Each structure stands twice: as C-alpha cells, then as structure tokens.
Amino acid sequence: MQQGVRIVGVGSYAPERILTNEDLAKLVDTNDEWISSRTGMKRRHIVAEDQATSDLAVEAAKRALARAGLDAGQIDAFVVATVTPDFLFPATACLVANRLGATGKAAFDISIACSGFVYGLTVAAGLVRSGVYNRVMLIGAESLSKITDYTDRATCVLFGDGAGAIILEGSSEDCFLGSSLGADGSNPDVLFQPGGGSRNPATAQTIEEHQHYIHMAGKEVFKFAVSKMVDSSLTALQKAHLTPDDMAYLIPHQANLRIIDSATKYLKVPAEKVVVNIAEYGNTSSASIPLALAELDSDGRLKQDDVIVFVAFGGGLSWGAVAWRWAA
Ligand code: ACO
DSSP states (O other): OEEEEEEEEEEEEEEEEEEEHHHHHHSSOOOOOHHHHHHHHEEEEETTOOOEEEEEHHHHHHHHHHHOOOOOGGEEEEEOOSSOSSSSOOOHHHHHHHHHHHTTTTTEEEOOGGGHHHHHHHHHHHHHHTTTTSEEEEEEHHHHHHOOTTHHHHTTTTOEEEEEEEEEEEEEEEOEEEEEEEETTOOOEEEEEOSSSSSSOOOHHHHHTTTTTTTHHHHHHHHHHHHHHHHHHHHHHHTOOGGGGGGSHHHHOOEEEEEEEHHHHHOOOGGBBBOOOOHHBBBBBGHHHHHHHHHHTTOOOOOOOOOOEEEEEEETEEEEEEEEOOOO
16 A cells, blocks of 8 residues: 655754864865865764764754654654664664664665765655555664864864754655655765775774775766765656655755855755755764754755655666655
8 A cells, every 4th residue: 555755853962072274274284265166065063982973863863753753663764874883783773773762673774875864864754655564764864074084184174973853753744745766886886984884894904094984086086976965856856757846845865055055056046945064063973964954954945845855876877866755
C-alpha cells in the first residue's frame, strides 16, 4: 500500500566550541582572507574531546522530537547518515535510538559521505511511502574534526561538526516529489580516509603517515561538484514535472561558497532562494543540509507547498538531489 510522506519535525545541534579562521592561522600557514575568499567560511563548531557523533545526533533528535510533539518511542526506525560514526560498528543509529529510549526499534547507518542526507532522505521516504514504517527519523551527524589533519592547510580549514534531524511521517499528502542519486567509484582516492578499513587496517605506520585523516584532491572535487549538483537538481525536478523556477528554496550541501554560487548560476536561481550558512559551520558533510533546513524552519521562512531542492555531492564520488514539497 503506498501512502504519502511529510516532514513533521526538524531539529539541529552544533557544539559550543568555535574554531575561527584566525584560530586556524595560528595552527597552519593560512589567513582569514584566503579562507573567506576561497570558501566563504569564517567559523566552524567543533566537538569537545569527550563528545562523539552520537552525542550531537541525540541532541538534534531531541529537538526534532520536541518540534513534532512526539516521543522517541513513537518512531519506528532511526537512520543516521555519517562518515564519522562513534565506532566502525555497531551503527551509530543503534546508540542514538538507545540513548533516546527507543531500544528495539530498527536502526541503521548510511555511509555515503556528504551525500548522506539526500541518500538518507530517499531511503527513509521510501520506507514510509511503501508502508513499511509510519515514522522514520533521519539524522545527518558528523564529528569531522576527529578525522581532520590540523597540520594540512589544504583540508583543515574546511571542516566542522554538527547534526540535523528530521522526522518523516506517513500522510495523505505526498511531499516527496523526486530523487536523483548517483555514484562513481572509479577514483575513490580523490576524497577519502585511506587508513582504518579492511583495505588498509590501522598500524603504527598508517598512524605515522596520517592515513586516518581526510585526504582530498580539492580541484578534482570542485570540478565534478558543480556539474553534478546542477544535473541532479534538474533531474529531481524533472521527475516532478517542475523547473528551477518552481523552487522556493535550494538547500545545497555547504562545501564551498564558490561551488554553490557556480551551481546556482547555472540553475539560474536567485540568491535569495539559496540557503547558505557556510560562514558559521564550514563543511559538516551529511549534517550541512539538515542544519540549513532547521534554520529555515526556525526562522519561520517555510510556507505550505514551498518546493525545496536538497542537493549534495561528496566522497565516493557520490551525488544526489531530492525535490520536496513543504507541508506546514
Ligand atoms: N591557506 C592558504 N593557502 C592555501 C591553503 C590555505 N588554507 N590551502 C591551500 N593553499 C594554497 C595551495 O598550496 C596553493 O598554493 P600554490 O599555488 O603555491 O601551490 C594555492 O593555495 C591554491 O590552492 P588550490 O588547491 O588550487 O586552491 P583552490 O582555489 O582550488 O581552493 C579548495 C582549494 C578550497 C579546497 C577548493 O579546491 C575546494 O573547495 N574544493 C572542493 C572541496 C570539497 O567540496 N570537498 C568536499 C569534501 S566533503 C566530504 O565528502 C568529507
């Protein structure tokens, strides 16, 4: 039996500690002007030493539950999109559900880097629309600072930590309009964490060679990012027989302001429709889109029937977009 799906709660959480461009200039050879002009970033929120990804996810989840007026026990399944799980296994979603008091419910992680939220939204909405579950919580949560090499100026200026959560619920109206996902695993080393997996298990040497940190060929990622964001946004809209003119908001993954500007120029979307908070958070991978959505929601800027396109790209390489109709 197919039913519709809507978002009934949104919440976000960012840790208190702030890392500014000026702070980074004390760690590596960089400066505020370079970082701001190349990326649009000014600050990032960074986890405390004793905080892990599940701690951020639980806070965001509590806020989404409060917004929806629901208890965790009323959620049927928990999905956490992350590349910085508390452990390689068990899934962070299991820990989050337990901490929320929902032990026994379905819980699993999605690992597809910065595309995690749009992949997760497609999967979670599918679970609801197919009637498998009535309520699914999707959380994008990352502690990227834990896998960031603060001796590498090419990457350490980019990443921050945070979490955003949404609750999807079965509904007579269907807000899922279309999705376009893709991946190309032919060059995984363009953006990856080389050490710690079964290809390259942890050894003293992998630690010495900084293999447990994010490695990235920035220019390669930049080139693919713009075209994939444009193509997947258009395809998701086309599936709903819509065009970019129908969009009320574009919520892009916040990786680089220049990537966002280029993509929106191709899509011919006016700046006021593009949600950007990169100056405050940096790149928080799968958390960036729900963090931005939570801001829109709490600012009261979302209206009934607003068409939103969520679009992301990231390690894999991977990319994707979801077109969504907002139900207030
Ligand atoms: N401060 C000062 N100078 C720097 C810094 C820095 N932090 N980082 C690099 N530079 C230098 C380089 O060494 C280089 O110097 P050189 O010309 O003397 O060799 C110069 O600046 C230019 O470097 P580029 O890499 O060409 O700079 P670019 O304009 O490409 O910007 C950036 C780099 C910001 C990383 C950009 O390529 C980018 O944003 N790429 C996409 C990144 C991205 O979206 N990643 C997604 C990751 S998310 C995930 O999946 C976890």
